[in-house]
Amino acid sequence: MAPQRRAGSRTAESGSAGMEARAEARRRLSSVIKGNSQKVSHQKWLKVAFLLSSVVLGCLLSGSYFFSEEGVTEVLGHYGEIIEDRFIEVPCSEDYDSHKRFEGCTPRKCGRGITDTIISRVEAERIRRIAEKGLSLGGSDGGASILDLHSGALSLGKHFVDMYRYFGDKVHNIFSEEDFHLYSELRQRIQQQIALSFGISSSSMYLTKPTFFSRINNSEAKTTHDEYWHPHIDKVTYGSFDYTSLLYLSDYTEDFGGGRFVFMDEGANRTVEPRAGRVSFFTSGSENLHRVEKVHWGTRYAITISFTCNPDHGIGDPVLT
Structure with a gap:
């Protein structure tokens, strides 16, 4: 019976480790998604800022609007x-x-x-x-x-x-x-x-x-x-x-x-x-x-x-x- 208990213990330990691994994978995936989202958001902001600055610069250069x-x-x-x-x-x-x-x-x-x-x-x-x-x-x-x-x-x-x-x-x-x-x-x-x-x-x-x-x-x-x-x-x-x-x-x-x-x-x-x-x-x-x-x-x-x-x-x- 003792060997069976040790085998069961190893199975439980293995299952617990798998769960922790999956949890860690989910955390990493969430972090990657969040990071990508922030990157996309930042890229959009940079694009808007670039367009606005281009308009302002064009106005300044042309001198036609203020x-x-x-x-x-x-x-x-x-x-x-x-x-x-x-x-x-x-x-x-x-x-x-x-x-x-x-x-x-x-x-x-x-x-x-x-x-x-x-x-x-x-x-x-x-x-x-x-x-x-x-x-x-x-x-x-x-x-x-x-x-x-x-x-x-x-x-x-x-x-x-x-x-x-x-x-x-x-x-x-x-x-x-x-x-x-x-x-x-x-x-x-x-x-x-x-x-x-x-x-x-x-x-x-x-x-x-x-x-x-x-x-x-x-x-x-x-x-x-x-x-x-x-x-x-x-x-x-x-x-x-x-x-x-x-x-x-x-x-x-x-x-x-x-x-x-x-x-x-x-x-x-x-x-x-x-x-x-x-x-x-x-x-x-x-x-x-x-x-x-x-x-x-x-x-x-x-x-x-x-x-x-x-x-x-x-x-x-x-x-x-």
Whole structure:
């Protein structure tokens, strides 16, 4: 009987060892599976991180998009590039339907354009000097000063004056006939470019008011006229506007910081960075809701020149009287 007990004991010991071996195998298998799972998870994370970093790097390299507090912003025109003719078509709003339509002029094709080739930087510097001379007569106490050669409107403190009446003959010592001729010539080039881009006749367009120089700095606003940064629609603010243009007379990041022009589209903002001689133009309806960023430092100069299709709202070029 003793030998049988020893054999049974060896069998039990053998069975116990087998169970422990199987348990150890299961533990190893579980560890391998867990390790592989973690490896796969890590590989997926690395892949996602690589894709995200590639997108960010691409954006940084192209300089076309960036992230701000307001979401994604696309730059339509960088200050450092020279744009021959860039046009982006957008669907027209219904704003024009509430006004008398003029076939061959009232927008049926809407959008926004940028060009750096119709006005030279030298010409921009010359016309900027016109703004500087006129604004030397006055200027706003706040951050935004206006000079309108047509009506004579000039910012002075917290108010506006008619510089032709207020300063009289002194105006003739400030401006020259050559200044006004240059203003008219550049206005005509802008009008022709707008007509070409929108497929209309330039003769069907009329200069309209207000058309003015603006000088913006970072001074604290004193009146509502100094608060230039609010979003607005030109066709709503000025019913006569059909096409709006801006001729920039100073350089973003060199002459001033901030102060970019922003189209506020659904889901994204699209900006134009000013550059001396750059012309930005667009249809004036709510398809082009826009604003100007606050200027953080320096001084930003520009001219707003706008056009109407209604001859009743047209004005002539300014003259030195």
